[in-house]
Structure formats: structure tokens, C-alpha cells
Amino acid sequence: MPITQYLFLSAFLFCTGVYGVLARRNGVLVLMSIELMLNAVNINLVAFSARLSDAAGQVFALFVIAIAAAEVGVGLAIVLLIYRNRVGVNLDEIDLMKG
Amino acid sequence: MSGLIATSYAPQNVAFWIIAISMAVAAVGVVTMKNIVHAALALVVVLAGVAAQYILLQAEFLGIVQVLIYIGAVIVLFLFGIMLTRHPMRKTGEYDNDQRVLAGLVSMLIFGVLAYLLSDEFGGVKLRLGQPTQTSAIADSIFRTYVVGFEVVSMLLLAALVGAIVLARRD
Numbered sequence: 072m073p074i075t076q077y078l079f080l081s082a083f084l085f086c087t088g089v090y091g092v093l094a095r096r097n098g099v100l101v102l103m104s105i106e107l108m109l110n111a112v113n114i115n116l117v118a119f120s121a122r123l124s125d126a127a128g129q130v131f132a133l134f135v136i137a138i139a140a141a142e143v144g145v146g147l148a149i150v151l152l153i154y155r156n157r158v159g160v161n162l163d164e165i166d167l168m169k170g
Numbered sequence: 171m172s173g174l175i176a177t178s179y180a181p182q183n184v185a186f187w188i189i190a191i192s193m194a195v196a197a198v199g200v201v202t203m204k205n206i207v208h209a210a211l212a213l214v215v216v217l218a219g220v221a222a223q224y225i226l227l228q229a230e231f232l233g234i235v236q237v238l239i240y241i242g243a244v245i246v247l248f249l250f251g252i253m254l255t256r257h258p259m260r261k262t263g264e265y266d267n268d269q270r271v272l273a274g275l276v277s278m279l280i281f282g283v284l285a286y287l288l289s290d291e292f293g294g295v296k297l298r299l300g301q302p303t304q305t306s307a308i309a310d311s312i313f314r315t316y317v318v319g320f321e322v323v324s325m326l327l328l329a330a331l332v333g334a335i336v337l338a339r340r341d
Binding site: 072073074075076077078079080082083084085086087088089090091093094095096097098099100102103104106107110113114117118120121122124126127129130132133134136137138139140141142143144145147148149150151152154155160162163 | 179182183186187190193194197198200201206209210213216217220223224227228229231232235236239240243244247248250251252254255264265266267269270272273274276277278280281284285288289292293294295296297298299300303307308310311312315316319320323324326327330331333334335337338340
């Protein structure tokens, strides 16, 4: 089984996530696109872990999963706070710190 | 022992392509759908596909962790976030901004560069699947080699959850 098919799948998921981060304006949807990118990285880590018969790649994938969970928690809390203070979570309307 | 291990991997290949194509379609759905709840449900398909790919790569523990954490917890969190931030009076149609074409160009450029580099570097590399990874090997790796990273991640998780409560608390 060639390893490139896993790498291509991962690259495709990553680029879809990049498109989502750039083109979406809803805060929750941007966080979802970031999840896509993190999962793409995890596929790479696990594929190389299988290629090298080394569990270290899976350990790093577990670390990434933990950090992604933390990121979603804090990110959604920030989105909720923005929604509460300014009506709506459209990211292009949040320009309070623009000069 | 080598006679027991298949060399052609035809079933794995078929399974890979079925799962990969459904994942790709669902991932495009996540970033293009007009309904935000449907986008979250498409994300469920992508995450379940990732778990299936882990199992194909013989990383069963990681597959189960993926199902528990992502599909069990992160998606529920996303659905709650969607529920709490949808304004009832506002029209909910437009979730894309006006840089869609530019974003598509950028992501296609990144994909082209990545595809060229990956096929150039790993073109002939074959994946040999032997025995499934033992969960005890992962545990040994976490608690011996990477124990410092494990502690740092646990502190980060604690800090992030306390921070999330402090941010979202209404007082």
C-alpha cells in the first residue's frame, strides 16, 4: 500500500481547512475548519507511525487531539463572549482594535 | 510469519478509497454548506472517516480515542456553540465572506505544491502493515519517553478548561 495516498488525503483535508478559515465569516465555522486541519496533521502522524513501526507518531497524534480539545473549549468560549457583547459572530464585523 | 501477512492489501485499498472519497466530499461540504448545522454534521462524517483510517492503519487505540473525543465531545460542543450563537432575528443565509475566490486560489496553490513535493519525496515508499500497535507500546512511549510533554499537555488542558469557564461564566 503506497503511503502517498494517505499523504494526499491529508493534504486535501488541510487545504480544505485553509479554504474554510479564509472564506468563512462565522466564528464557529472557522473553528470547524481548524479542526479539519488538525485532523489532517493527525493522519500524517499516524501514517508515518505505521510506516516506521514506531508508536511515537501515535503519541504525538494523541497530544494534538488533547490540544485540539482545549482549543475548541477556549475558542467557543470566546465566540460566546463575542456574541454576548456584540450581537452576532461574524468575524469581519469584529474590528474593535482596528486603528 | 511473513506468510500470514498479506502483501497486496487489496481490501485495505478498496476500503481506503471508499472512506477517503466520502471524507473529501464531506470536507468540501463543511466549508461550503449554507446551513451551519449541516456543516457540523458533515464534520461528523469527516471525523468518523479519520477514525476509520486510523483503524485501517492499525492504530486501534487512536481510532477509539478519535470517536470518543471528537465525535463524542467536540461535535457536541460545536452544536451547543451553534445553538447559542444563532441570532433568531437575523437571516442565517450568508456564512461566506467576499474573498472566496482568493481563498480557493490559495488553497489550490498549497495543495499543488504539497502534492508535487509529496509525490517527489515519497513516491515509491510502501506501507508495510504488520501487527497492530499495542496500546501498551503507546502507554510506554507516553510515560517514558514523552512524559514531560504529557505533563505539559495535561497542564495546558487544565488551564484551557479553567479559562473557558472563566470566559463563558455570566456574572
